Every structure is written in C-alpha cells, then in structure tokens.
Amino acid sequence: MSVLLETTARPLSLRRVRISGLTIAGGLVLAILVLAAALAPVIANWGPTEIDFKAQLVGPGSPGHLLGTDDNGMDIFSRLLFAARLDLGIAVAAVGIAVLFGSVLGASVGYVGGWLDELAMRVMDVFQSFPAFVLALGMATMLGTSTVNLIVVIALANTPSYVRLMRSEVRGVREQGWVEAAHCAGLGRAHILFRQVLPNSLRPVLVIAPLNCGWAILMLAGLSFVGLGVRLPTPEWGAMIAAGADDLVGGQWWTSVFPGLMLLVAVLGFNLVGEGLQERQ
Amino acid sequence: MRLLRYTLRRLVLLVPVLLGVSVVTFVLIRVLPGDPIRTLLPPTATPADIAAARARYGLNEPLVSQYWIFLKDLAHGDLGTSFQTGASVTSELGQRLGPTFELVTCALVLAVVVGVTLGITSALRAGKVWDHIVRFVSLAGGAVSEFWLGLLLIFFFYYHLGIAPAPNGRVSSDVALRPITHIDLVDSLITGNLAALRSVLAHLALPVATLAIVSAAPIVRSVRASALQVLDSDAYRCTEAHGLPMRMRVFRYVLRESLAGVPTLAALLYGYLLGGAVLVEYVFSWQGFGQWALHGMLFRDYPIVQAFVLVSAAFYVLVFLVADVLHAVLDPRVRL
Numbered sequence: 001m002s003v004l005l006e007t008t009a010r011p012l013s014l015r016r017v018r019i020s021g022l023t024i025a026g027g028l029v030l031a032i033l034v035l036a037a038a039l040a041p042v043i044a045n046w047g048p049t050e051i052d053f054k055a056q057l058v059g060p061g062s063p064g065h066l067l068g069t070d071d072n073g074m075d076i077f078s079r080l081l082f083a084a085r086l087d088l089g090i091a092v093a094a095v096g097i098a099v100l101f102g103s104v105l106g107a108s109v110g111y112v113g114g115w116l117d118e119l120a121m122r123v124m125d126v127f128q129s130f131p132a133f134v135l136a137l138g139m140a141t142m143l144g145t146s147t148v149n150l151i152v153v154i155a156l157a158n159t160p161s162y163v164r165l166m167r168s169e170v171r172g173v174r175e176q177g178w179v180e181a182a183h184c185a186g187l188g189r190a191h192i193l194f195r196q197v198l199p200n201s202l203r204p205v206l207v208i209a210p211l212n213c214g215w216a217i218l219m220l221a222g223l224s225f226v227g228l229g230v231r232l233p234t235p236e237w238g239a240m241i242a243a244g245a246d247d248l249v250g251g252q253w254w255t256s257v258f259p260g261l262m263l264l265v266a267v268l269g270f271n272l273v274g275e276g277l278q279e280r281q
Numbered sequence: 282m283r284l285l286r287y288t289l290r291r292l293v294l295l296v297p298v299l300l301g302v303s304v305v306t307f308v309l310i311r312v313l314p315g316d317p318i319r320t321l322l323p324p325t326a327t328p329a330d331i332a333a334a335r336a337r338y339g340l341n342e343p344l345v346s347q348y349w350i351f352l353k354d355l356a357h358g359d360l361g362t363s364f365q366t367g368a369s370v371t372s373e374l375g376q377r378l379g380p381t382f383e384l385v386t387c388a389l390v391l392a393v394v395v396g397v398t399l400g401i402t403s404a405l406r407a408g409k410v411w412d413h414i415v416r417f418v419s420l421a422g423g424a425v426s427e428f429w430l431g432l433l434l435i436f437f438f439y440y441h442l443g444i445a446p447a448p449n450g451r452v453s454s455d456v457a458l459r460p461i462t463h464i465d466l467v468d469s470l471i472t473g474n475l476a477a478l479r480s481v482l483a484h485l486a487l488p489v490a491t492l493a494i495v496s497a498a499p500i501v502r503s504v505r506a507s508a509l510q511v512l513d514s515d516a517y518r519c520t521e522a523h524g525l526p527m528r529m530r531v532f533r534y535v536l537r538e539s540l541a542g543v544p545t546l547a548a549l550l551y552g553y554l555l556g557g558a559v560l561v562e563y564v565f566s567w568q569g570f571g572q573w574a575l576h577g578m579l580f581r582d583y584p585i586v587q588a589f590v591l592v593s594a595a596f597y598v599l600v601f602l603v604a605d606v607l608h609a610v611l612d613p614r615v616r617l
Contacts, residue, residue, distance in 0.1 A: 122301065129298055129594040130552070130556075130597055131597070134555070137574075138586065139313075141315070142310060142315055144314070218426050225426075241432070245432055245564070248432055248440070249435065251440060256429070256432055257433070260425075260426065264429075267424035267426075268424040272420070
C-alpha cells in the first residue's frame with residue numbers, strides 16, 4: 001500500500017514540465033552570466049579593485065579598458081564580471097532560503113490549520129502591509145550590511161509571499177483523496193506532510209522563484225544604490241551605478257550605464273525563465 | 282448596502298493589523314543594534330550626558346511604558362518629535378506625504394492608461410509586429426531598475442537635450458509657490474500660479490515617467506493576457522457573428538472585461554511604487570516621504586521610522602480595500 005502511495009504521489013516529474021522557448025532564452029542568458037562570473041579571473045584583464053593610475057575615468061574602447069574606467073581608475077569591464085558573482089550569488093541564496101523557509105512554514109501551518117494557521121496568517125498580514133523593499137531597507141539599516149546580513153534581509157523580505165502561496169496550495173492538496181488514503185494506510189502526519197503533500201504543492205512556488213530572483217537582484221542593487229547594501233570598492237552593480245551617478249551629469253555615462261545594463265540583462269534572464277514557466281503552467 | 286457593510290468590516294479589521302505593525306516596528310527598531318543617541322551627541326559626551334539624553338527622549342523607560350506613551354500620543358494624532366530636528370513628526374509628515382503622493386499617483390495613472398492601451402492593442406494584433414514590440418518592451422520594462430532608468434532619463438533629457446530641469450527638487454525656487462496642501466500640483470492650481478504650474482509639471486515629468494515605465498510593464502502583460510482570453514471566448518465570437526462594429530466590440534466587450542483585474546494589480550503596484558519611490562526620490566532629490574524615511578532610518582530616528590511604517594501600512598491596506606471594492610463593481614461575478 002505504501003509503495004503504491006509513493007508512486008501515485010510522485011513529486012514534480014521533469015517529463016511533465018514542457019520547456020517553453022522563453023525559458024530556454026532566459027536560461028541561455030543566465031548560463032552565459034554564470035559562466036562569465038565563474039571565469040571572471042580568467043576573462044578579466046584587471047583585478048576587481050585594481051587601480052590603473054594612468055587611466056582615470058577614460059572612456060570605453062581605451063587601450064586595455066574595454067568599457068572604460070571609473071574615477072578611481074578601476075576597470076569597468078573587469079568589475080562587472082566580478083560583480084556578477086556577488087549579485088547572482090546573494091540573490092539566488094536569498095531566494096533559496098526564502099523558498100525553503102517559506103515553504104516549510106506555509107505547508108506546516110496550512111496542513112495543521114486551526115489557531116496556529118490563523119496566527120501565522122495575521123503575522124504575515126503585518127509583514128505584507130508595507131512594501132517589501134521598505135521592509136528590506138529597514139532591516140538593512142538596523143542589521144548592518146555584511147554579505148550574510150544582506151542575504152538574510154532579502155530572504156526575510158521575500159518569505160511572506162511563499163508562506164502564503166504554500167499555505168493555500170497545501171490547503172487544497174490536503175483535501176484530496178490520496179491524502180486521506182495515506183492516513184488510512186497509517187502513515188504519520190509528519191511523513192504525509194513532508195514526503196507527500198509538500199512535494200505535490202511545490203509547483204507554484206517553483207514557478208515564482210525565478211521571477212523572485214530577478215526582484216531580489218533589483219532589491220540588492222537598490223539597497224546598494226542608497227548605501228545600505230554592498231559598499232565600494234567591492235564590485236556590485238547597484239553600488240557601481242551609485243558611484244557613476246555623479247559622473248553622468250558631467251557626460252561620463254559609461255561608469256553607470258554599463259552596470260545598469262548588466263543588471264537589466266540579469267533580471268531579464270530570470271524574468272524570461274519565470275515567464276516561460278508560467279506560460280506552460 | 283452589502284458593499285458598504287463589507288467596507289466597514291474591512292476598515293475595522295484595519296485596526297488590529299496597524300496595531301500589530303506598530304508593535305513589531307516599535308520593538309524591532311529598539312531591539313536591533315544601532316543607537317539614536319550616539320548620532321546626536323558629540324564623541325566627547327560623557328556617560329552622564331548620554332543618560333540624560335536618553336531620559337529626555339524617554340528611552341530609559343521600560344519598553345511597555347514607552348509603547349503605552351506612544352499609543353496615547355497617537356490617539357491624539359501626535360506621532361512624537363524627531364530626535365534629529367526636534368520638530369513635530371506629524372507636521373513633518375504633512376509636508377512630506379504630499380509630494381510623494383503626487384509623484385506616485387501621477388505615475389500610477391499614467392501607467393494604467395499606457396498599460397491598458399498597449400495591452401489591448403497588442404492583443405488585438407496578436408502575433409504581429411506591434412505585438413512583438415509591445416511584449417519585448419514590457420519584458421524589458423519589468424526588468425529595469427527604477428533608479429538606473431531615472432539616471433538615464435536625466436542624462437538624455439537634462440544633460441544632452443537640455444529640455445528637462447535639473448534633478449534637484451520639485452519646483453524652481455523663483456516662482457514663489459505658496460504651500461497649502463504640499464501637493465505642488467494642487468497648490469499651484471488653487472493659487473492660480475501658472476509659472477509655478479509649468480515648473481511643477483516640468484519637474485514631475487522625468488520621475489513620473491521613470492515610475493510609470495517600470496509599473497506599466499506588468500499592467501501590459503496582465504491586460505494583454507485577459508484581452509486574449511476575451512477575444513477567444515464564445516461571447517466575443519458571438520458579437521462578431523452579429524456584426525457589431527469593431528469600435529463597440531473593443532470598448533464594450535474587450536476593454537470592459539480586461540479591466541476587471543486591473544484594480545488589484547494597480548493596488549499592488551501602488552504599494553510597490555511607494556517602496557520604489559524611495560529610490561526615485563533619492564535620484565531626483567524629491568524631498569518626499571521616502572527620502573525622509575530613508576534619512577530617519579539611517580539616523581535611527583525612531584519616531585520618524587514608526588510614523589513612516591505606520592502610514593505606509595495604513596496606505597497599503599486602504600489601497601487594497603479600494604481595489605477590492607472597485608473589482609467587485611467592475612466585475613459583477615465577484616461576491617464580496
């Protein structure tokens with residue numbers, strides 16, 4: 001009986017997910033970015049914070065500086081590549097934690113129900129009663145801005161939506177016949193929740209996750225932009241845009257335009273993947 | 282009548298949520314690291330000075346009695362005094378809320394108009410060139426960071442073309458605008474100050490465009506998807522078969538049905554814009570609510586942070602209430 005249940009309640013099998021063209025395009029963009037980030041020390045001709053004292057604020061196409069340098073003489077192209085590590089890393093780690101934490105919490109309260117469920121939902125009401133970016137902003141000012149803190153801040157700001165999503169999905173799945181059958185077969189509640197119900201409720205969460213990675217990068221860049229995220233000289237796209245903002249009104253556009261373009265491409269990559277997944281849902 | 286009862290019930294439910302929000306903020310900002318007193322006193326301050334300053338702001342009381350004092354003041358419409366400026370937070374809030382409200386509302390209205398138009402026209406030409414252009418632009422618009430877009434617009438329209446004013450405020454100082462509501466657009470209209478009105482509109486253009494571009498993208502996608510659904514429905518095919526004129530089909534059938542989901546989405550965006558406005562206000566030196574809050578957070582100015590969180594939460598919840606009511610009005614199938 002137990003064997004039968006295991007097979008009927010198979011989690012997300014890859015065969016059932018048809019891949020859309022958008023997802024492939026987005027995946028390709030992301031793959032290139034990840035590759036560039038991983039190979040940054042090989043591709044980049046300057047270190048992430050290395051200063052060329054002979055070339056400060058030179059334009060794109062200058063010898064040795066493909067995309068120019070900033071006012072300290074740091075190479076924009078090399079910094080963009082190194083920044084991809086931090087931006088992608090923090091965003092994906094934060095969303096990963098939010099998914100994990102939000103799913104387990106949401107599934108648990110949704111499955112158990114009762115006052116615990118009610119309490120959890122009211123707490124989520126409180127956290128969702130103001131914009132996520134404001135929540136992140138507040139937590140970042142209070143906690144400080146180490147990499148770990150930034151991951152925690154962005155993860156926490158994104159958790160409530162997963163709790164809600166998972167809870168409503170689990171409440172639907174919980175009512176299905178096979179859950180009752182699992183009960184009758186004598187499986188424990190924890191086993192049913194985490195091995196049967198949870199894997200079967202993951203789909204909407206996983207569809208949202210890539211889109212969420214895009215928001216997370218924007219959130220990180222926004223925090224860095226106002227000085228509450230990654231600090232210079234550490235390469236990060238948002239911080240680079242902030243540093244270049246003053247050059248922009250002097251006509252030196254490359255210090256802020258290129259990091260912004262990288263940000264756009266990365267978020268677009270995640271959005272394409274997410275969009276494709278939603279289309280085929 | 283049922284709508285009214287529903288609205289009242291939701292308004293009553295607002296109270297516990299706001300109380301929860303105030304408790305959470307109140308405790309969190311005091312428990313987390315960071316001391317507001319340190320930023321006020323010179324580095325040479327003695328422990329006695331620090332203790333005196335803490336007592337002056339009531340920070341030496343137990344948390345519970347601090348909160349009780351806060352609640353009592355709040356009931357009288359008093360949000361405390363700013364640690365940094367010593368001014369009444371309620372009156373500062375009054376000056377700061379208007380500009381942001383103006384910015385965010387103009388952006389949202391523009392985004393809805395542009396988003397609905399693009400969404401419907403692209404659905405009507407599904408698969409054609411126009412449709413592809415709209416879809417690509419809306420994908421890019423959804424991926425762009427608002428502060429970077431703002432900088433780009435400043436670069437083109439201020440630095441290159443010289444047609445936009447410098448990004449340093451809401452109105453030029455030489456037009457003598459008398460503040461009444463602190464919503465400059467309204468103030469210049471009721472005082473009949475045309476020079477000020479022109480200046481206000483010129484200053485509004487770029488930040489509003491920035492926020493509108495970013496928030497139009499999801500509206501386009503949602504409207505396009507629901508319009509496609511309508512176009513594919515039996516009901517719509519029936520209007521075609523009856524030979525109703527195109528104009529009527531688009532305005533009475535496609536538009537009406539595609540609009541049903543817009544209020545909820547717009548409410549979400551309104552809240553999102555309030556967060557995004559922090560960044561755009563920073564770029565354009567808007568001196569609004571968001572910039573005020575950012576400053577308050579950086580200096581641990583507790584009363585300002587509390588006021589900001591409380592007001593944005595109230596605003597957010599109210600906007601969702603309005604959206605739910607509008608949705609029910611637009612879509613008779615929805616039962617509240």
